[in-house]
Amino acid sequence: MANIREVAKKAGVSVATVSRVLNHPHTVSSPTMELVLATMEKMQYTPNGLARSLALNRSSTIALLIPNILNPLYPQVAKGIEDVAHQKGYNILLCNTEEKQDKEQDYVEMLLEKRVDGIILTASQLKEKDIQKIKNQNIPLVLIGRNIENMEANMVFTDYYMGAYQMTQHLIEIGYREIAHITGLKCQEESKEKLRGYERAIQEAGISLKNNWIIEGDNEIEGGYLGAKKLLRLKEPPQAIFAANDLMAIGAIDAIKSNGLTIPGDIAIVGFDDIKMASLVEPKLTTISQPVYKMGLIAARLLFESIESKHNEEEFNQKIFLQPKLMVRKSCGHEDRVREIFN
Amino acid sequence: MANIREVAKKAGVSVATVSRVLNHPHTVSSPTMELVLATMEKMQYTPNGLARSLALNRSSTIALLIPNILNPLYPQVAKGIEDVAHQKGYNILLCNTEEKQDKEQDYVEMLLEKRVDGIILTASQLKEKDIQKIKNQNIPLVLIGRNIENMEANMVFTDYYMGAYQMTQHLIEIGYREIAHITGLKCQEESKEKLRGYERAIQEAGISLKNNWIIEGDNEIEGGYLGAKKLLRLKEPPQAIFAANDLMAIGAIDAIKSNGLTIPGDIAIVGFDDIKMASLVEPKLTTISQPVYKMGLIAARLLFESIESKHNEEEFNQKIFLQPKLMVRKSCGHEDRVREIFN
C-alpha cells in the first residue's frame, strides 16, 4: 500500500508538502496541490491513521462501555453518542461488558493501550480506584448512570432513587401495600439507589419491609421471570411487583401470565426505563421514563468539551442530574384502583 | 506518560528487552523479567498501542457497520460479533450508518485510514465498486445480509427471497388474496429480494399484482405506520399487509388499531425478522425468523479466518446461506382462517 513517501516521490515534492495538502491545504500553492491530489488519486493513497495518531498523540476514537447491548436502553444511549461523535469526525469503540466487572476492567485496559481520546462508561461497575486509574492517565471520562459522590468526573445520570421512590409511592397511593421489588444486580450503584427509593416509600407509608419480597434479578427478561415465579411461590405472595427495569418487568409479566393469573387483576407489575417494548406489551407497562438518548447526547458533549479543552489544562467536572418521569399505563391497574377507592 | 524508553532506562536494560517481556516473555531470563515487570508497575507504564500497531501493521480492531442501531435486530448481530472478537482480543469500531449510503461510504473511508484489520458490513448499501475498493486495500471483509452474485467476498445471509415467498404463500394458503406489501428501502438488495418473493407468490396464485398495494417504507416503525395508513385510505384496501420487517409491522399494527379496526379480524399483519417485540405485541406477530445472533457469530468467524490467513496468501470467500423460518402467531389470523376454510 502506497505511503506518503512514495506519493511525494512520484509527485516530485517532499513528504512535508504531501502532508500539508492533507492537513493544511491553505499553506500550499494550488498547482502543487492539484498535482499532489492527482498523484494520491492515481496511487490510491490512503493515509495511515495509525502513524498520524502516533505523531499527533490523538486517535480520533472514543470508547463506549455498556453493560448489555441487548437491553434496548443502551442502543439509545449509543445513538445519542454516535450522533455527536460522527459529527466531530470521531469513531466509537463499542465495548459490551455483559454486566461483568472483570470484562469491564479488561476493556478499560485495552482502551488505555489504544490511546482512545475519551471514555464513556455507562452503568459502570468499576471500583473507584479503577476509574481513578483512567483519570490518572489524563484521559477524558464521562460516567452515565452512576453517581460517585466524592469523585471529580463528568457524570450524567437519572435520579434513580427518586424514580423508584415515586414509583413505589404511586403503587401505595392507589392502594397496594404488599409490594415486592425485583432489584437489578446488587453490585450496581443504580440498583442500590432504586432499592433505597423503594424502601423509603414503603417505610414512609408505615409498611414493614419484608426481606423475602426483595429479590435480586439480573436486569434481563429471564431474571424477571425467575424472580416473579419465586414470589408467586411464597406463602404470602405480594399484590404488586416493582421490577428495577422494564426487561425484568416483561419477564415478570410472562411469569404471572403463565401461572394463569391476570395483570393487574391478580397482581400488578411495574418497571423502570420506559423502553419501547414497555408500551407494546399487554398490558402496557407502567414504568419510569428516563431520557436515555438525551443522556447519550449530553454525555458525548461533555466528553468532547473535555477532549477539546484538554490542552488548555482546564478541568470539566460536571454532574448532570436528570429527572425521571412516571408513566402510568395499564399494568398497575391505576384506573381500576382509583375507581375502587373513590367510589 | 511513561514510554518504553523510560522504563528501559529506569530498569537498566535496553528497550528491546522491555519489548520482549511484553511480546516474547519466554525469551527473557526470569530475573530480568521480574525487574522489568516491577519497573513497569512502578511507573504505571501503559504500552502505546498506536505505536505497536504501526510497527506491526496490525490494529487489533475490526469494524462493524450497521444501518440502524435502534432496530433490535442489529444489536443481536453485534452481540454475536462481539462475543468472538473479544475472545480474540479485538476491539470493535461501531458505525451506525442510519441507512444512508453516503454515511456508509464516509465511514468506510475513515476505517481504511484507521487500518482496521477487518470490516463487517451489514445490510450494506454500498455500490460494488466501493466494496471492491475495500478488497483492493486487501482488508478482510464479510457481508451480512447481502448477496452480491459475482463478487468474491465472504457473505452470510438469510434467504430473503424464500422467506418473503413463504410468508406470502402462507397468507394465500389461509385464504387471503388481497395482500399488500410495505417494502424496506428500495435501494437495499434485501428489500428487492423480499419484494421478488412476494411478487412470485402472488403471481403463482394467479392473483394480479396491484402497484398501489406495494408501498416503500423506511424499515422503521414510523414508515410502517404511514404505509398502513396510506393503504387504509385506498378505495380498495387490502385484507392483509406484509411488512418487510417487524418494526414496520408494529407501526402498521398501531395504525390499524388507531383506525378502530381489529387485527386480524379486519386486516391481517405479518412481518419479517422475529425480533423480541414481535411476540410481545398484541396480537402477537406472525413473522419470519432469521438467526441473527448466529449470523453475527458466523460472520465474525469468517472474518477472523480471513485475518489470520491473510499472511498465508490464502483466500476465503465463502457464501453462507441460512434458511429463514416461518413463525405463525396471531396477527395473521391463522386459526380463524383455517377454521373458516375447513369447517
Add this chain to the structure above:
DNA sequence: CTGAAAGCGCTAACAA
C-alpha cells in the same frame, strides 16, 4: 539472553 539500531508512516519545527 541482551543490546544497538533501523524502520513502521506521519507531523511539524526549522531553515531556506
Add this chain to the structure above:
DNA sequence: TTGTTAGCGCTTTCAG
C-alpha cells in the same frame, strides 16, 4: 511556498 529532518513509541533483525 517548499524541503530537510527529528521525533512519535514500538518491534525486530542482527550481532554479540
